[in-house]
Structures are given as structure tokens and as C-alpha cells.
Amino acid sequence: MTCYRVGWLAGDERIIDVFKKVKTNIDSGTATFIQDAAAAALKDESHVEKARADYRKKRDIMVEALTAAGLKDCTPRATLYIWQKAPESMNCVDFAKKLLHKDIAVVTTPGAWISTKAHGVNPGECYVRFALVPTLEDCKKAAERIKKVTF
Secondary structure: OOOOOOOHHHHHHHHOOOOHHHOOOOOOOOOOOHHHHHHHHHHHHHOHHHHHHHHHHHHHHHHHHHOOOOOOOOOOOOOOEEEEEOOOOOOOHHHHHHHHOOOOOOEEEEEEHHOEEOOOOOOOEEEEEEOOOOOOHHHHHHHHHHHOOOO
């Protein structure tokens, strides 16, 4: 549930104790309606396989378009995001701006904007993130526009 997250942790007590040292209770008190929705979702798994299949289709359509446009294959194994490496000649912001051009009109998020610098390096700097949340039809339309570009 995008923006309505519920999570828990179960496992070996030693691992849980380590987790409790780094995770505080700053986000405790999840709203009841979110808890109710999570409980209902866990009662029926049929929607999970359908969602996986839908995301797999969207992923495959977008990855095929990105590689057809000359970009490095960044096929994720399982996710609702594609982290696409930018062309060698561009940083992530310039790449995202190029994708926003009116002839392409595809919105991405520069990786540097949503990752944190560690040891002097921002791991998202050379990537943009595609969220596979649009409809299958909209993904197909975006893919067709991306295929017309050469990177």
C-alpha cells in the first residue's frame, strides 16, 4: 500500500535485539484503518500473484524499450521500480530532464535525490528510478516514446 506502510519483524531473538538497537519507535501508532487494510490483504493471497504478473509485464515492456534505446540492461528481479543507469554522458538529473522532453514525456526520479551519500559517494547519482505504477497501457505508450530516442 503506497504511503500506507505496515511492517513487522519476526525471527531469532538475537537478531531482533540488534534491530531494536537501530530502530526506534518514532513511527509507532499506525492508524487503525491501515492496520485493518493490512489484515484484510493478508487474508487473501490471490491478488498478490496478479500484482506480480502485472508488474512483471510492465517491467519487461519498459526494460525492452530502454535497451532498444541503447541503455544498459538494468532488469530488476522483483520490484515495482526500475533503477536505470544513465548514459555515460549524463548525470541522473540531466537524464531525467531528457526523459521529460515533450516528445518523450516520461517522469522519473533522479537517484541522487532519493539516496543518501555514504563515504563520500551517492549510490543513486548515475541512476533514475522508474516507478511501474501507471497502467499497462500507459507503460506501453511510454515505452513506444522511449524507443524513438537514442542514448
